[in-house]
Amino acid sequence: MKACGLIVEYNPFHNGHVYHLQQSQEHTQADVMVAVMSSSFLQRGEPAIMDKFHRARAALRSGVDIVLELPYVYAVQFADLFARGAVLTLSGLGVDDVCFGSEAGKIDPFIKGYQHYKQHQQTFQPQLQQSLKDGLSFPQASKKAYESIGLTTGEVDLSQPNNILGFSYVKAVEEINSHMKPRTIQRTKSGYHDEQIEHEIASATSIRREILSDRSITSNALKALPSATIEQLEAYQRKSVLWHDWEAYFPFLQLLVETRSIEEIRSIHGVIEGLEYRLKQTVHEAETFEHWMQLLKTKRYTWTRLQRVFVHLLTNTTGEDIEYYKNLKEAPYLRILGMTNKGREYIQQQKKQIDIPLVSNIQQLDDPLLNLEEKATDAYYAPLKPTIKKNLKKQELTGPILM
């Protein structure tokens, strides 16, 4: 069986994902679709609206055959490290292709672009570092660095968001010498259908906001989300009583900033350039999470950067904890969150060639990465009633979801 890997992390799984999935399957002629999915917290530093098990279920019901967990330490990171973790995971299972959407829509320019990038790394890296030092966000700094080596004017324009992300995947594939073949699907605004999809993706944030404030599935959500996702959102709410957003974590974050020393806050991953003082100075003024973000936000401390810091603060993850994972060439383990029957067959087929542990129970292996993952789960469930928390946590201790 031939397998194609996808990288999904959105909150929640929507029609755009389903469309991308179908396009990818058509394009790669794969028998099996494998998704690697952010665990409890998303790339932009947000708690997922429902837990990873319910999101995995929604993905399986929408056409995915295997859902792998993207470990927390890779998920809540800027594009390059996020891509590294996702590619390591898919590659660990031995899937044939990794498929992503891009504005460019052709893979050759990405490959050529990578060669060019390799040759000009000595110009690229100092430029990137300088821009970050100047206070640009990672996406902005990357864009500027790509521009400095001429990668924004050729066949693949690395000033466009999906191209940049795709390029990170291609880089990761090359850097870990993966056997996987990168592939890309066009995502433009030219076709009617794509425009529709773009619109749906763009409005995902507003749909999320809407259902969070409404505490119910709104008519917009009904239009934008696959029925499997709606079903899981409702199932999760019945069990947990809440859909997760940052406001529910605000009292925890406040306590942590109030009671930890400046040195302790400084050690948290992502706390840079005096942010520890700014957190301390603003914590007593803030009345809500949103209010706190407004007080904290600057050009340098972007919304995304701050949110990621809050995730790491909540999970007590230090810069040191992350350092080791930046340059791994192999995933320490593979965590299967769920699979269909076809997915299970595929895993049977691959088993003999997989040389890293396959994990289902989070406590099955005493691996530091898995320990960090458990902290993320515990932190994620923190706002729930303790008995509900205990009950949902059980999902971490049983085998993968079978469908």
Add this chain to the structure above:
Amino acid sequence: MKACGLIVEYNPFHNGHVYHLQQSQEHTQADVMVAVMSSSFLQRGEPAIMDKFHRARAALRSGVDIVLELPYVYAVQFADLFARGAVLTLSGLGVDDVCFGSEAGKIDPFIKGYQHYKQHQQTFQPQLQQSLKDGLSFPQASKKAYESIGLTTGEVDLSQPNNILGFSYVKAVEEINSHMKPRTIQRTKSGYHDEQIEHEIASATSIRREILSDRSITSNALKALPSATIEQLEAYQRKSVLWHDWEAYFPFLQLLVETRSIEEIRSIHGVIEGLEYRLKQTVHEAETFEHWMQLLKTKRYTWTRLQRVFVHLLTNTTGEDIEYYKNLKEAPYLRILGMTNKGREYIQQQKKQIDIPLVSNIQQLDDPLLNLEEKATDAYYAPLKPTIKKNLKKQELTGPILM
């Protein structure tokens, strides 16, 4: 004006306190009654049912003229350190007498007992340490050590709880060379009235339990509590929506134990002999705070010891933070929580001879002890709605309560 100092820390201020206050005033012929009161958390390691400002108001309405704050680092400690902090505070204000209740009822045996204790410290100390090592609680170990030097058979029997506490006060007075004269009021079960009081004190815990679970003032509470206390309990509940008990802090404690490393937990004040592992092992099983305590409790880890650890964990107070305060000979500052007009006159009278800062606003002084106090306040208010928390916290930033 002559002043008498009292040490109160109960939760909440009840008829027993009022009786003790009146007896003390009669006994010492003092013009001014000064109480030093535990701040946010009590000696046995419990959050006070209502905040210190409302408890101070109840004390002022019940006959106290000045309420001084017993700093958190002294309040949540075994008897000797608790006594040290209380005596340092009263002594700092220059009050004439310090008055406590005891089974003995006469002060001379305490003074003689102290001389004896000084002479036999070389027997006492190793015995105390050994008993603590053997897993006895501090009160049990103290009792045994006093027994070993013959202080349980003479005029003052140091196996009786109020005698032990009183002896700690006398020790502290002597050790810091205070000018204050220790005094004691008899607390026996012989007189009818005393029995009544004993009964009321003994049932304070059950009254607390009752009103916490009932979320209202029960008829038993109405009988046992002075009207000023009832008034303040109701006023606090109107503002805060809750009366504080450990259950409200359970999600915070869980998160802290789940996400902190073994080393970090071990550094917390009071975490000894592998308790860090026991906390980690039980945290996922517990469904309520009460349940957790049942899982944790042993002969060695008494209820009181565990509760104190939870306070220090919540406020992130390490053993190192406390070390410095163990042997102070002078309070770093005096915090006046509230006073009557007479109290204010007394402070005016004393001002010229007070050589330590008088603090009203918690942020007025950059003192490490005051910083720890602010952490305690922040941690105490953590379970409240953020806007309510912010509002109640304002009390820390204004002058003392005037009545």
